[in-house]
Amino acid sequence: MESTTTPQAAALPRAKAAKAGARAAGATGPRWLPWAKGAVFVAAWYPLARIVFFGFTDRLGANPIEFITRSTGLWTLVFLCITLAVTPLRRLTGWNALIRFRRMLGLYAFFYAALHFTTYIWFDKWFDVAAMLKDVGKRPFITVGFAAFVLLIPLAVTSTRAMARRLGRRWQTLHRVVYAIGVLAILHFWWMKAGKHDLALPKLYGAIMLVLLGWRLGVWLLARWRAARAGARAV
Numbered sequence: 001m002e003s004t005t006t007p008q009a010a011a012l013p014r015a016k017a018a019k020a021g022a023r024a025a026g027a028t029g030p031r032w033l034p035w036a037k038g039a040v041f042v043a044a045w046y047p048l049a050r051i052v053f054f055g056f057t058d059r060l061g062a063n064p065i066e067f068i069t070r071s072t073g074l075w076t077l078v079f080l081c082i083t084l085a086v087t088p089l090r091r092l093t094g095w096n097a098l099i100r101f102r103r104m105l106g107l108y109a110f111f112y113a114a115l116h117f118t119t120y121i122w123f124d125k126w127f128d129v130a131a132m133l134k135d136v137g138k139r140p141f142i143t144v145g146f147a148a149f150v151l152l153i154p155l156a157v158t159s160t161r162a163m164a165r166r167l168g169r170r171w172q173t174l175h176r177v178v179y180a181i182g183v184l185a186i187l188h189f190w191w192m193k194a195g196k197h198d199l200a201l202p203k204l205y206g207a208i209m210l211v212l213l214g215w216r217l218g219v220w221l222l223a224r225w226r227a228a229r230a231g232a233r234a235v
């Protein structure tokens with residue numbers, strides 16, 4: 001007798017079984033993960049909500065544009081540091097679910113960088129290229145920030161799973177650019193504050209970045225040393 005089940009209906013239990021299998025293998029993550037991701041997603045709007053709230057309650061200070069530029073700049077750096085901390089924390093704690101937050105955190109770093117950049121070119125300079133060039137001549141740290149922002153764009157564009165699959169190994173190579181972005185971000189901050197003789201915060205973030213990038217360098221050197229030792233033993 002011919003079966004009356006449609007191919008779609010037949011695929012349903014298979015999809016369910018595959019999902020259950022994936023969950024059993026830990027591939028879809030623990031049950032609380034979507035809730036935790038939702039909580040992080042909402043919490044990451046706090047810096048923007050704070051600016052909007054301060055705007056409505058007249059608390060942005062005497063120079064609101066400066067307040068917004070500085071706030072979005074600092075939060076870009078904070079999200080950059082948190083994103084870079086995901087892998088070391090995951091390795092140190094063995095908490096693999098942490099990796100599921102990395103893309104979202106990186107995209108928030110890009111989001112705040114875009115707001116920071118937009119505030120500067122729009123509300124500070126009103127798209128006046130001559131005024132921007134004059135400013136960059138006086139404050140070259142802006143060029144460094146711009147370089148960091150430009151480098152963030154391909155990382156944001158290729159952050160999807162589909163892009164990672166498409167680029168294969170090249171994806172990882174491309175995303176190593178984030179280390180250069182980290183260094184440029186600190187240089188931008190340091191240079192800006194050096195002009196004001198106020199290096200307390202740049203020193204703090206510089207130290208955090210040094211630990212995060214130093215950890216990676218250490219892991220890479222250790223892997224190379226182990227590979228060289230294994231190669232020497234094989235000979």
Ligand code: HEM
Nearest residue numbers: 066069070073074076077113117120145146148149185189
């Ligand atoms: C990844 C990219 C970037 C990061 C991480 C970043 C970070 C920062 C930080 C931390 C500050 C100081 C905030 C404070 O005083 O507490 C700052 C200030 C500033 N940034 Fe950026 N920035 C980036 C990109 C850019 C870009 C693309 C521009 C413009 C083209 C820019 C222009 C400025 C300006 C003009 C200031 C100083 C504002 C003032 O004088 O008060 N930044 N940035």
